[in-house]
Amino acid sequence: MVSFRSSIFVCLLASSSAFAVKPASPSLAFTQRNPPTRAPVNLSMSGGASVVPDLKAPPAIYEGAVAAGAAKAAAPWAKIFKLGIAAGCHIGFGSYLAITVGGACPQIAEANPGLQKIIFGAFGLPFGLIMTLVTGAELFTGNTALVTAAKMEGKTSTSNLVKNWVASYAGNFVGSLLLAYLAFKSGTLGAAPASVAIATAKCSLPFATTFVRGILCNWLVCMAVYMASGCASLAGKMVAVWFPISAFVALGLEHSVANMFIIPLGIMRGANVSSMDFLSKNLLPVTLGNIVGGALCVMGLYGTTFGNWFSKEE
Helix, strand or coil, X not given: CHHHHHHHHHHHHHHHHHCCCCCCCHHHHHHHHCCCCCCCCCECCCCCECCCCCECCHHHHHHHHHHHHHHHHHCCHHHHHHXXXXXXXXXXXXXXXXXXXXXXXXXXXXXXXXXXXXXXXXXXXXXXHHHHHHHCCCCHHHHHHHHHHHHHCCCCCHHHHHHHHHHHHHHHHHHHHHHHHHHHHHCCCCCCCHHHHHHHHHCCCCHHHHHHHHHHHHHHHHHHHHHHHCECCHHHHXXXXXXXXXXXXXXXXXXXXXXXXXXXXXXXXXXXXXXXXXHHHHHHXXXXXXXXXXXXXXXXXXXXXXXXXXXXXX
16 A cells, blocks of 8 residues: 555656746747847838838939929819919918018018018918928929920820810919909908009019029929938928028019919009009010929929930930
C-alpha cells in the first residue's frame, strides 16, 4: 500500500511540472508589452494611402492647371453659368468690402496715399477670390488662363473654350449686377463718395491705358489662381492669393469682373456715367486686356516651358 501511494505521488509531481508555465524571455516579454510602432499614414478620402506635398513642383502645377481647365471646359453651359453667378457675387462682396473699408479713409488718403492704397487692396478682393477658388465657382478671368492651357495641350476643343468663356462671363455679369443692386439697397455705404468717384475715374481713361491695365491686372490674378492650385492646404492657398490680389488693387489695375460690380454701383449712387460709357470705355478694353494677361502673359510662358504649346506632332 505504501509503495502504491508513493508511485501516485511521483506521478502527480511529474504531471505538475509538465504543465507548468515558463516565464518568457526578457526580449520576448518586452516585445509583447511594447508592440512595434508603425509610421503614420495619411489616408485619402478614397480609402487609399497618399502623401500630398504642401506645394507641388512647378511642372506638376502646370499639369494640374491643364487638368482643371479641361474639366471646366467639359462642364455643361448651365453649370458654368450658375457657378459664374456665384463667382460674380464673391468678387462683388470683395469689392464691396474694399469700398467700405479702404474707400472710407479720406484722411489717410490725404496724409499717406500709399498706405490707403494697401488698405484698399488688402481688405476685400483677396477674400472674394478665396471664396471663388475654395467653392469651385467659375471666374472668367481665371478661366482665360486655365481653359486656354487645356486647349493648347489638346485636352479640349475651341468650341468648349468659347462655351466656358461666354458662360462664365455672362454668369459673372449677372452675379455682379445682383450684388451691386443689393449693396445699393442695403444702405450700408451711407453718403460715402468712394463708389461714385471710382466709377467716374474708371470710365475716364483712354482705351489703350485701360487695355494695358487690364493686361497687368489679370497677369497678377491668374498668377494667384495658378499658385493657389499648387497648394494643398487652405492656408497655402490664402497666402498665394493675398499678395497678388492685394497688389493689383493697390496698383490701380483693372479687373473686368470687379468692375461689373463697382461701376454699376457707382451709377446707381449717382455717378455721371452712362451704361454705354461703362461698356465701351471700360468693360470692353479691360476684358480684352484680361484675356491677354491670362492667356499669354501667364499661361503662354508656362505652357511653352512645361507644356507642349506650338510643338508639332511627329
